[in-house]
Amino acid sequence: MILMKDIHKKYENGVTALQGVNVQIDQGEFVYIVGPSGAGKSTFVKLIYREEKATSGTIIINNTNLSELKEKDVPYLRRNVGVIFQDFKLLPKLTVYENVAYALEVIGEYPKVIRTKVMDVLELVGLKNKARFIPDELSGGEQQRVSIARAIVNQPKIVIADEPTGNLDPETSWGIMRTFEEINSRGTTIIMATHSQEIVNTIKKRVIAIEGGRIVRDQDRGEYGYEI
Amino acid sequence: MKFRNIKRHLREGFKNVFRNGWMSVASIAAVTVTLILVGAFLALMLNLNQMAENIEEDVEISVHIDRTADDAQIKVLGKQIEQIDQVDTVVFSSKEDELKNLIKSMGEEGKSWELFEQDNPLSHAFIVRAKHPNETETVASKIETFDSVDEVIYGKDVVKRLFEFNKYARTIGVVLIIGLVFTAIFLISNTIKLTIMARSREIGIMKLVGAANGFIRWPFFIEGMLLGVFGSLLPIAVIIGGYYYIDTNLSHQITFSFVELLPFNPFAWQLSLLIISIGAFIGIWGSVMSVRKFLRV
Numbered sequence: 030m031i032l033m034k035d036i037h038k039k040y041e042n043g044v045t046a047l048q049g050v051n052v053q054i055d056q057g058e059f060v061y062i063v064g065p066s067g068a069g070k071s072t073f074v075k076l077i078y079r080e081e082k083a084t085s086g087t088i089i090i091n092n093t094n095l096s097e098l099k100e101k102d103v104p105y106l107r108r109n110v111g112v113i114f115q116d117f118k119l120l121p122k123l124t125v126y127e128n129v130a131y132a133l134e135v136i137g138e139y140p141k142v143i144r145t146k147v148m149d150v151l152e153l154v155g156l157k158n159k160a161r162f163i164p165d166e167l168s169g170g171e172q173q174r175v176s177i178a179r180a181i182v183n184q185p186k187i188v189i190a191d192e193p194t195g196n197l198d199p200e201t202s203w204g205i206m207r208t209f210e211e212i213n214s215r216g217t218t219i220i221m222a223t224h225s226q227e228i229v230n231t232i233k234k235r236v237i238a239i240e241g242g243r244i245v246r247d248q249d250r251g252e253y254g255y256e257i
Numbered sequence: 258m259k260f261r262n263i264k265r266h267l268r269e270g271f272k273n274v275f276r277n278g279w280m281s282v283a284s285i286a287a288v289t290v291t292l293i294l295v296g297a298f299l300a301l302m303l304n305l306n307q308m309a310e311n312i313e314e315d316v317e318i319s320v321h322i323d324r325t326a327d328d329a330q331i332k333v334l335g336k337q338i339e340q341i342d343q344v345d346t347v348v349f350s351s352k353e354d355e356l357k358n359l360i361k362s363m364g365e366e367g368k369s370w371e372l373f374e375q376d377n378p379l380s381h382a383f384i385v386r387a388k389h390p391n392e393t394e395t396v397a398s399k400i401e402t403f404d405s406v407d408e409v410i411y412g413k414d415v416v417k418r419l420f421e422f423n424k425y426a427r428t429i430g431v432v433l434i435i436g437l438v439f440t441a442i443f444l445i446s447n448t449i450k451l452t453i454m455a456r457s458r459e460i461g462i463m464k465l466v467g468a469a470n471g472f473i474r475w476p477f478f479i480e481g482m483l484l485g486v487f488g489s490l491l492p493i494a495v496i497i498g499g500y501y502y503i504d505t506n507l508s509h510q511i512t513f514s515f516v517e518l519l520p521f522n523p524f525a526w527q528l529s530l531l532i533i534s535i536g537a538f539i540g541i542w543g544s545v546m547s548v549r550k551f552l553r554v
Contacts, residue, residue: 080465107467118462122276135468137259179466 030056031077031187031218036086038072038242046072048242050086054220056186059213061229062222063253064239070222073239074189077220078110079103091186108136111180113190117172119164119179125151126160129178136183150182154208170201177205181212188212190221194228206232229253262472270479274487280452281484284543287448288488288536291441296496296532298437302430303528307519309423313390316419318397318411320383326405331381334405338383341399343392352379380407391420438535445488446543449481453547460551470552477548478541485540486533493529500525 031054038047046069054060062070075081076088079095088095091109098106111132119128126147133143151157154174164172173193180188190209194202206228213219223229229236229252236251237244246254274281320338322331331349338347350358356377360370373379387396394417397409453460463473504521518524 078465101469104464104467104469104472107465112465114465118465120459120462122459131463131468132466134265135463135466135472137262140261140265 030054030089030091031220032087032089033076034087036076036088037084038069038076038081039084046242047076047083047239050239050242050244052237052244052247054218056218057213057216059209059219059234060221061234061236061251061253062220062239063224063229063236063255064245065255066224068239069242070239071191074112074191074220074222077187077189078107078112104135108132108183109185109187111183111185111188113173113176113180113188113193115192115195117164117176119172119175121164124161124163125156125167125175125178128164128175129182132179132182138183146182147178150178153181153211154178155204170197170205173197173201173205174208177208181217184215185217187218187220190219190223192222192224194223194225199227202228226253226255262475266475267479269476270483273476273480274483277452277456280455284445284448284452284484284540285488287445288441288485288539289491291437291444292489292492292532292536293495295434295437295441295535296492296528297499298434299531300496300500300528302434303524304519305430306427309426312419313423316387316390316393316411318385318387318393318400318409320385320400320406321408321410322381322383323405323407324380326381330405334403335383337403338385338400341396343387343389343396345386345388348384350382350384352377352381355379355382441535442539442542445485445539446546449484449540449543450547453477453544453551457551460548464552473552474545474548477544481540481542481544482537483540484544485536485538488540489533489536492536493532496528496532497525500528 031052033050033052036047036050037045039045050069050073062073064070072081076083076095077090079098083096086096090106093106095106120131123131129147129150130143133146138146148157148160151160154177156171156174156178159167159171164175167175173196177190177193180190188209193205193209197205202225209219209221210232233250235249236246236254238246238254320334322334326334335347335349338344353374356370356373356379359379360368363370385396385400387393393411397411400406401409460473500518501521504518
């Protein structure tokens, strides 16, 4: 469960990204975060896996209060929150297989288990035959799918996706959405920041709209609600 | 740490050396160049030091006994000298032995001294060695106070100057080696820092995926060590080869008694071990210090 109470975030350069955000997201929900560029969507999701710290307010993720979280415990939080980054953030010198395996190696998983799990998840995202490629040899969509595979391979409770379809062609985007629905149906919370009106309006889920650092709309099975 | 993690870190460390291709080559080259310098200099300094020690060991005191002393008095004197704390060995040398040594040391010209065998003008002597060469002066001045002593000879000025020279030479040598090693550390850790700086983004990604600092650091630790060790292989080969060549071909052409190289075995192996340790240390230092900077994500 994700709980935010009166969250404010002001960056060191003076930019205020969030002001007074209150929200509760239950385990197993699928939530779109929408809003104009610079509204605070990215900051909102970054708070959840502690890439950014809130200036004030309380964030509780899976019963852990992030404002009391010690620096050395941050890695343990991140192991329970799979993140799919807009720019993929793949390790450029590692193969597809090694990139995905990394998320399991950090938790000290047995090599045998790693092999099985990685191959399973690569099958799920349709990259089993490209396991030995390095990221540079893949298309954008394929790299995005590697990023997804890495985020979900250790079955985290929460998966966060920051514009996962931003750089992809429509067909690949739908494929990725099917993957998300699939892992969501297994009880994983999905939080997805997006600009895609088509996706939000087609696959209806809870929509949280952020504008000027505030939540301006929060509705179940909502619409995208912005003109393109 | 779990055993499977140790294995994993070792494997990743090895792989990283190859993954980083030219960056690794640059680091290894930097280690190689500096360690050849350090190694050659170390070999030189350690040998000079050994030579200085050889000279010092050769310092002995010659105690000429009063010609009027009888056997009993000579015995007493011998006992007295032996009882001085700083004395290591006392050897009696009769005046006949003394003459023989003298004749021998004169070489061809010594022949004419053989006439003296009929009427030996020399006196009996004790040849005394101090436990520590630099205690020679103290021992000599104590012996001078004993009865039945005619003269105490030990090359006062030479010994003094020799010790002073050696002291300076050693200090300068140590300072130079330390300076050289520090320069090497600086150079190499900078090169390694560059290769890691290029990977600061990767370190950030590792942290975002949930890797703890130790988990990120260990492969870099291994990688740095390997760069240092690989970089020390060529210097070791060069120095062992060079030392072997000098030891077998040149050393017997030099005839001064004190110029004697440290024996190839075990010196060459000790030096190799030292070089490889310096290499490994520098590599580890360079990489661990650089990674530390990027771990704060």
